[in-house]
Amino acid sequence: MEALTIHEAAQTTGWSPRMLRYVERAGLVSARRSPSGYRLYGPAELQRLRTLRELLSRFDVGLAEMGFARRLRREPALRAAVDSWLAAQPRRPAHVAPGDWLRFEQDKHEKLLAA
Amino acid sequence: MEALTIHEAAQTTGWSPRMLRYVERAGLVSARRSPSGYRLYGPAELQRLRTLRELLSRFDVGLAEMGFARRLRREPALRAAVDSWLAAQPRRPAHVAPGDWLRFEQDKHEKLLAA
DNA sequence: CCAACCCTACCACGGTCGTGTCAATGTTCC
DNA sequence: GGAACATTGACACGACCGTGGTAGGGTTGG
Numbered sequence: 001m002e003a004l005t006i007h008e009a010a011q012t013t014g015w016s017p018r019m020l021r022y023v024e025r026a027g028l029v030s031a032r033r034s035p036s037g038y039r040l041y042g043p044a045e046l047q048r049l050r051t052l053r054e055l056l057s058r059f060d061v062g063l064a065e066m067g068f069a070r071r072l073r074r075e076p077a078l079r080a081a082v083d084s085w086l087a088a089q090p091r092r093p094a095h096v097a098p099g100d101w102l103r104f105e106q107d108k109h110e111k112l113l114a115a
Numbered sequence: 116m117e118a119l120t121i122h123e124a125a126q127t128t129g130w131s132p133r134m135l136r137y138v139e140r141a142g143l144v145s146a147r148r149s150p151s152g153y154r155l156y157g158p159a160e161l162q163r164l165r166t167l168r169e170l171l172s173r174f175d176v177g178l179a180e181m182g183f184a185r186r187l188r189r190e191p192a193l194r195a196a197v198d199s200w201l202a203a204q205p206r207r208p209a210h211v212a213p214g215d216w217l218r219f220e221q222d223k224h225e226k227l228l229a230a
Numbered sequence: 231c232c233a234a235c236c237c238t239a240c241c242a243c244g245g246t247c248g249t250g251t252c253a254a255t256g257t258t259c260c
Numbered sequence: 261g262g263a264a265c266a267t268t269g270a271c272a273c274g275a276c277c278g279t280g281g282t283a284g285g286g287t288t289g290g
Contacts, residue, residue, distance in 0.1 A: 007235070017236090018280065036287055038236055048203065051224045055200055059193045061183075064277060068180045069187065069197045078174045082184045085170055088163065109166045113173070122265070133250065136268090141247095151257055153266055179247060 009041035124156035
């Protein structure tokens, strides 16, 4: 089985060994461990590390923000609350009376936060 | 027209005036301005401030994280990249051969990042 | 056995977040 | 016109983020 040590994985992915450990602690890319506790990076992890790196630099996003995105996708209640809060913001549709729109969104919030 | 000054809005929403200005600069809740430049908070803004406060404390989320969620929803390319990266993570379905699953996700990433 | 690697656990340091306070200046209202 | 508010800008400060380093101790392989 082809598996790279943390230093080798760093070389081929553009991260530093230090950052690979940090990325793992951030819950984004974990490596399996050898019997003695060494991190072992397989092709899947290497690919994930490369695309992660590309994503972060292309959009100027941080690891913490990726962590929050991950949280959004595994906590449906959080996602629903955030989504509905944000949905109530933008240019409200002109064909809905402002009062009605507001009441609609308020109700939605009450229901969601009551859960 | 019923509109509160920043101090009054603070009282009834649980924020401090300082934080109301901060929230505005974070792009989350803006107040319209009086002719002389004073912020004027209407019922809609007050409601949004209250629900925002509830959301943040209930889920232990920060303003910056809400800002990122907002970014996710208004930058489809970012959202697609983040979503697809995260989608490739969890326990991969056992009925798909690991190699195939990996290649599938890699292809998806290449297509998305090439856009 | 020894060099070269790995582990965790710390210290450091500039940057941002969340918050308060203070200063200098303009507005409202009695 | 003076008290009580508003504005922006700055300084401060503890907490966390991203990153590097170092230290003390285990593992691997020639």
